[in-house]
Amino acid sequence: MRPHLRRVPSPKKTRNLEKSRKEILDIAFGEIYRHGFQGVSVDDIVRKTSLTKGAFYHHFPTKLDLGYAIVDDVLAPLTLARWVVPIGEYADPLEGILRTMERNIGGAEPALLRTGCPVNNLAQEMAPIDRGFRKRIQGTLNLWIGGLEVHLKRGQQTGFVRRDVDTGQAAHFIVMVIEGMYGLIKGLDDPEAFNTLLTPVKDYLRSIATLSTRK
Amino acid sequence: MRPHLRRVPSPKKTRNLEKSRKEILDIAFGEIYRHGFQGVSVDDIVRKTSLTKGAFYHHFPTKLDLGYAIVDDVLAPLTLARWVVPIGEYADPLEGILRTMERNIGGAEPALLRTGCPVNNLAQEMAPIDRGFRKRIQGTLNLWIGGLEVHLKRGQQTGFVRRDVDTGQAAHFIVMVIEGMYGLIKGLDDPEAFNTLLTPVKDYLRSIATLSTRK
DNA sequence: GGCCTAGCATACTAACTAGTATGTTGACCA
DNA sequence: TGGTCAACATACTAGTTAGTATGCTAGGCC
Numbered sequence A, B: 001m002r003p004h005l006r007r008v009p010s011p012k013k014t015r016n017l018e019k020s021r022k023e024i025l026d027i028a029f030g031e032i033y034r035h036g037f038q039g040v041s042v043d044d045i046v047r048k049t050s051l052t053k054g055a056f057y058h059h060f061p062t063k064l065d066l067g068y069a070i071v072d073d074v075l076a077p078l079t080l081a082r083w084v085v086p087i088g089e090y091a092d093p094l095e096g097i098l099r100t101m102e103r104n105i106g107g108a109e110p111a112l113l114r115t116g117c118p119v120n121n122l123a124q125e126m127a128p129i130d131r132g133f134r135k136r137i138q139g140t141l142n143l144w145i146g147g148l149e150v151h152l153k154r155g156q157q158t159g160f161v162r163r164d165v166d167t168g169q170a171a172h173f174i175v176m177v178i179e180g181m182y183g184l185i186k187g188l189d190d191p192e193a194f195n196t197l198l199t200p201v202k203d204y205l206r207s208i209a210t211l212s213t214r215k
Numbered sequence C: 001g002g003c004c005t006a007g008c009a010t011a012c013t014a015a016c017t018a019g020t021a022t023g024t025t026g027a028c029c030a
Numbered sequence D: 001t002g003g004t005c006a007a008c009a010t011a012c013t014a015g016t017t018a019g020t021a022t023g024c025t026a027g028g029c030c
Helices: A017-035 A042-048 A053-059 A063-083 A085-089 A093-106 A110-115 A118-126 A131-157 A167-188 A193-207 B017-035 B042-048 B053-059 B063-083 B085-089 B093-106 B110-115 B118-126 B131-157 B167-188 B193-207
Strands: none
Touching (some): A017 A053, A042 A053, A042 A063, A093 A193, A118 A167, A118 B118, A131 A167, A131 B167, A167 B167, A193 B167, B017 B053, B017 B118, B063 B093, B118 B167, B131 B167
């Protein structure tokens, strides 16, 4: 054996670039999610971390760069994992979309609903203020919409979604509905509003389904 | 004549409580609308005003109180004036809702759409952070929803809206759609998205209209 | 027409802000 | 095994923040 050739990085090492970066990103994401980007200071974030300000600025040149990294490395993957990937588990994408809504919003903790949707929060706060945020949020939303559209097209080919449906339009509308639901539930501070809002959404999904698969 | 008895307050007077308050509220509203509540400082607001910090704190004990006043005295009336009152001009409330959407969103300046909806902005930013904001935003949204419901009920009695429609549910859904539209247009930074989103919305409005009035 | 207070203006503070300057040390490699 | 540099830690700064303390004066009232 020549263990020195295929060296595995020691898990005990006290310095780890990637791990530190991830820690900062995760903590910062949570804080910004709850208090807004402008409502959180670098010191706030650093304090909740096991690291210090030196580490922070070693990883991110400015606070703005941290924000950008959060959109790219946290928000975008999270959104896909929550709202696009799970639909793949369903033969009928429309059922997948409905079930995902029920799970992610209907089944969420009231405390979490009060905080709303991470993407929407950051979008509403920072998109009009900063171009960098705007472009990245735009990208994330388009990933989301594009991902949905893929599933809808699949549904058209497998006979679940009507062929005459404009899948791009439908994907836009569905994302709008999800953001709108999050927003109104948060604004009204009423998780029960989800059920009220869901009925018309079900009707919409039924309206773009093929007759044979309507329930 | 005894002019000293029915004294009209001189319009030239340099000190005017209500006028000063209104000036502060209006300027503050605009700044907060564009930069967010946490993104605007009291000094920022005062600087854009013809007044000073002394005047500001004579009118509002804290910055938070200013925020509350903006919701109560600016946002709530503005929302009703923009999204509820105009519907009264139409015999068919569903047509009124559609036309109002087209005017307020479809016909808005792109620069304005980039900034989104004032209510939604403040709601998404401040509702989860502060209880005072939460309660007031909740109140404003309920005014909006309630106002819409009145028009929908009127539509039911005048034969424009189907009798079996849950007007509360419909009002909730419509407000959600408006907030969602604003949000997505802002997030995508694409005013054209309005037209994409409008088609399914038209379908929804048609679905709750009586057969005889459908277009 | 003088007085009194509401309606401000000015000057200040303590705490916080993003960012920097500089020092320290762990880990890898020859 | 010691040198080197990446990966941090510590200490600082200049500017900003909400809020205060205090002073001034316009204008209503008798």
